[in-house]
Amino acid sequence: MIESERQARVRKSTSLHLAMEAAETLRQITEFPDNPESMAYFYDLYQSRFKDGMILPQNGKKLVGTMCLQVPDELIVAAGAVPVRLCSGAYAFDQAGGDFMPAKSCPLVRATMGMLQVNNDTMKDNLSTIVIPTTCDQKRSSVEMLRNMDYPVTVLEMPASKESDEARTYWQESVKQFALSIQKTCGRKITAKALNAAVRTKLEAGKLFRSLQQLRTESHPVILGKDIWLVSNSYFFDDPDQWCKAVGKLIAELDSRKSAGFSAINRKAPRLLFTGSPPIFPNLKLPILVEQAGGLVVADETCSSERLLHDAVVFDEKNLNDMVPAIADRYLKPCTCPCLTPNTDRAKKILEMVRSNRVEGVVYQAFSGCLPYEMEQRGISDMLSREGVPMLFVETDYSPEDQGQLSTRVEAFIESIKVRKRKKQ
Amino acid sequence: MSSIRKFLNNSDINRFRFYFQLVAFGLLVYGGYLSINIGDQLPTFACVFDDKRGGSCYLMGFQHQMTFPYARLFSGAGIGILIGLLTFVGFFIIFNKAWCGFACPLGAIQDWLTMLRCKMGIYYSSYSEPVFKRLSTIKYILLALLILIPMGIGNSFFGLPTLNHDFGVPFCMICPGRTLLPLFNGDFSQLAIDFSSKTKMVFSGLGLGITGMFLAGAFAKKRFFCLFCPMSALHYIFSRASLLRLTKDGEKCTRCGNCYRVCDVGIRAIADDLEHINIVKDDCMMCLKCVSACPEDGCLKASFLGMPVYESTAEGFFRRRLKEDD
Ligand code: SF4
Numbered sequence: 142m143i144e145s146e147r148q149a150r151v152r153k154s155t156s157l158h159l160a161m162e163a164a165e166t167l168r169q170i171t172e173f174p175d176n177p178e179s180m181a182y183f184y185d186l187y188q189s190r191f192k193d194g195m196i197l198p199q200n201g202k203k204l205v206g207t208m209c210l211q212v213p214d215e216l217i218v219a220a221g222a223v224p225v226r227l228c229s230g231a232y233a234f235d236q237a238g239g240d241f242m243p244a245k246s247c248p249l250v251r252a253t254m255g256m257l258q259v260n261n262d263t264m265k266d267n268l269s270t271i272v273i274p275t276t277c278d279q280k281r282s283s284v285e286m287l288r289n290m291d292y293p294v295t296v297l298e299m300p301a302s303k304e305s306d307e308a309r310t311y312w313q314e315s316v317k318q319f320a321l322s323i324q325k326t327c328g329r330k331i332t333a334k335a336l337n338a339a340v341r342t343k344l345e346a347g348k349l350f351r352s353l354q355q356l357r358t359e360s361h362p363v364i365l366g367k368d369i370w371l372v373s374n375s376y377f378f379d380d381p382d383q384w385c386k387a388v389g390k391l392i393a394e395l396d397s398r399k400s401a402g403f404s405a406i407n408r409k410a411p412r413l414l415f416t417g418s419p420p421i422f423p424n425l426k427l428p429i430l431v432e433q434a435g436g437l438v439v440a441d442e443t444c445s446s447e448r449l450l451h452d453a454v455v456f457d458e459k460n461l462n463d464m465v466p467a468i469a470d471r472y473l474k475p476c477t478c479p480c481l482t483p484n485t486d487r488a489k490k491i492l493e494m495v496r497s498n499r500v501e502g503v504v505y506q507a508f509s510g511c512l513p514y515e516m517e518q519r520g521i522s523d524m525l526s527r528e529g530v531p532m533l534f535v536e537t538d539y540s541p542e543d544q545g546q547l548s549t550r551v552e553a554f555i556e557s558i559k560v561r562k563r564k565k566q
Numbered sequence: 567m568s569s570i571r572k573f574l575n576n577s578d579i580n581r582f583r584f585y586f587q588l589v590a591f592g593l594l595v596y597g598g599y600l601s602i603n604i605g606d607q608l609p610t611f612a613c614v615f616d617d618k619r620g621g622s623c624y625l626m627g628f629q630h631q632m633t634f635p636y637a638r639l640f641s642g643a644g645i646g647i648l649i650g651l652l653t654f655v656g657f658f659i660i661f662n663k664a665w666c667g668f669a670c671p672l673g674a675i676q677d678w679l680t681m682l683r684c685k686m687g688i689y690y691s692s693y694s695e696p697v698f699k700r701l702s703t704i705k706y707i708l709l710a711l712l713i714l715i716p717m718g719i720g721n722s723f724f725g726l727p728t729l730n731h732d733f734g735v736p737f738c739m740i741c742p743g744r745t746l747l748p749l750f751n752g753d754f755s756q757l758a759i760d761f762s763s764k765t766k767m768v769f770s771g772l773g774l775g776i777t778g779m780f781l782a783g784a785f786a787k788k789r790f791f792c793l794f795c796p797m798s799a800l801h802y803i804f805s806r807a808s809l810l811r812l813t814k815d816g817e818k819c820t821r822c823g824n825c826y827r828v829c830d831v832g833i834r835a836i837a838d839d840l841e842h843i844n845i846v847k848d849d850c851m852m853c854l855k856c857v858s859a860c861p862e863d864g865c866l867k868a869s870f871l872g873m874p875v876y877e878s879t880a881e882g883f884f885r886r887r888l889k890e891d892d
């Protein structure tokens with residue numbers, strides 16, 4: 142009795158903090174001049190989603206939580222459920238997680254665990270299962286912890302490398318087992334027709350997302366990076382059809398901005414690429430700081446944005462025998478997650494993005510406690526310096542405390558790029 | 567110009583290929599009715615055993631020429647052989663391996679069997695990639711044999727007795743082209759076992775067996791026979807000289823594997839090779855399915871004499887993928 146009262150109190154205060162945090166991030170985001178009008182959909186979406194704890198989507202369907210973008214959500218949709226990516230960016234939940242998670246763990250995992258702990262009694266009934274792919278150590282270790290909290294957990298076994306044919310076959314089998322288990326969990330058989338529809342929806346979203354990516358790299362900047370994160374982050378939980386409609390509208394608005402020659406920010410703003418540990422709302426601290434300081438994030442290589450929707454499923458025969466492995470391929474072959482070894486594809490991708498988007502500087506974020514991204518930092522930095530592109534490496538977490546110190550570093554970095562640019566001219 | 571290019575890049579190569587194959591099949595298998603003769607040294611299976619063909623497969627004449635004794639090979643006849651080979655190469659370099667993807671009647675039959683299987687809702691069979699790759703070296707062995715065996719008729723190797731003339735066109739004897747293509751003109755005579763000599767009996771029996779395997783194999787696995795085809799091995803020798811090229815810009819490739827996924831002959835290098843620009847491998851039939859499945863702008867490209875004819879674009883990719891079932 143006392144315990145549940147305490148739990149209720151914690152939940153209440155966490156919700157309050159979360160709402161304040163979300164409002165603060167939104168305030169900073171909307172404070173920029175010239176926000177596209179059609180971004181209002183997304184601003185409102187976050188407003189309502191975070192105003193009272195973390196509100197899970199509700200439309201009468203079963204909910205399946207996912208803890209990574211490696212989860213083939215097409216299969217969940219085809220089984221008649223709604224996938225929700227649980228990865229949290231909330232400092233309020235991070236603090237709640239701090240009660241029982243190691244001090245040196247990654248804030249993303251800590252916050253996600255904190256959220257699931259604080260909302261344990263409601264969420265464990267709302268979520269039909271939580272799917273956790275065996276990617277990084279900390280996500281893997283969450284499996285047992287969540288089971289101890291009485292959550293139903295589905296483990297999606299993923300190979301630690303993607304190079305060999307054996308790894309590919311193993312993953313395909315793993316995804317097939319996942320399909321079988323998820324249809325049992327959701328109580329609906331996956332049919333080729335339903336799966337095809339789910340794949341198409343994601344393709345449609347991917348197509349729109351690519352157009353948006355294209356627009357953000359225009360030499361007349363028509364949209365800022367901070368807005369792009371809001372758009373891509375909302376794919377975590379928004380209804381895909383609504384999402385597509387809203388993004389379609391945004392694209393139309395940006396297209397007309399483009400033809401009118403309108404710039405949302407000074408055209409000379411240093412063009413930056415953002416990579417590393419994923420910014421997830423409300424923790425958009427670093428991207429916002431960068432753009433407040435006069436930079437423009439024209440591209441990103443993060444699993445909370447670009448990597449979420451860039452790749453596309455292709456299959457040859459419209460039957461489950463070909464479609465399910467095709468979906469598996471989509472999630473493994475192009476993956477640039479630092480959990481994979483070797484991960485040369487990530488460096489290659491960053492280099493390609495730098496070159497094709499005329500990037501002038503790279504911002505590399507690593508969450509303290511996120512070893513995979515921290516360890517890849519050096520290699521990427523060396524590669525970029527050979528390319529003559531400066532990189533700012535930032536180790537940070539979800540707490541707002543380092544904001545002042547970070548903004549000084551970010552400003553200095555952006556200033557140095559501007560100086561370089563002037564010298565070149 | 568750019569709008570033509572856009573139109574081409576947005577097009578659905580699979581559909582185009584299907585109709586092209588039909589026309590090519592008609593020409594090569596029935597062209598004789600209209601007295602069409604495209605040529606006698608074609609780099610594709612326009613089978614000589616089909617009376618109504620519209621051109622002739624090079625392998626028959628080539629094997630026949632190989633039976634000449636050395637003395638003849640290196641005198642006047644040598645020139646004839648050279649001209650034959652040059653004609654073959656001339657035909658080949660225009661379209662490169664697209665002869666396989668777009669023209670070969672045996673290739674078309676295999677693709678139709680695949681379509682039939684899909685219509686029947688039967689799954690393809692999976693197999694272990696490495697084993698299959700090893701098996702595919704058989705085509706080079708077949709190529710070597712179809713040169714060496716006929717040579718053994720006109721010449722003695724290492725003092726062994728020469729072979730008799732029943733060994734004249736050994737590959738034709740086992741080629742599914744001989745048994746299957748005449749059927750399309752109502753000629754069933756090649757389906758029998760030839761008892762006139764022991765050699766012929768063995769060869770024609772083998773031929774029937776291989777025909778059975780051709781049909782069953784292609785039904786279960788796309789382009790099964792092509793992996794063993796000596797014509798394809800012969801193609802590959804001249805592939806680099808071709809006017810039609812399939813190239814890859816490794817920098818733009820994300821190794822997403824879409825191209826590998828749809829490749830009927832399972833060429834893994836098409837996705838994983840980031841270094842080579844010319845990406846035509848020996849099993850490739852230049853069907854260009856990979857180009858149509860690649861979502862990266864300008865990553866895979868087919869070009870003729872340096873002019874791009876079909877190029878991967880994100881726009882074309884999504885158009886094709888989202889259109890398909892409407
Ligand atoms: S049997 Fe085969 S190799 Fe011989 S001519 Fe006919 S198609 Fe060509």
Ligand code: SF4
Pocket residue numbers: 609610611665666667670671672673674791792793795796797798851
């Ligand atoms: S590989 Fe041989 S059988 Fe296959 S399409 Fe080419 S020539 Fe025809």
Ligand code: SF4
Pocket residue numbers: 814818819820821822823824825826836837838859860861862865866
């Ligand atoms: S489809 Fe294109 S991007 Fe993907 S692996 Fe093949 S060539 Fe590379």
Ligand code: SF4
Pocket residue numbers: 812825828829830831832833836849850851852853854855856857
């Ligand atoms: S590599 Fe491309 S062109 Fe060659 S066979 Fe495979 S899909 Fe066709």
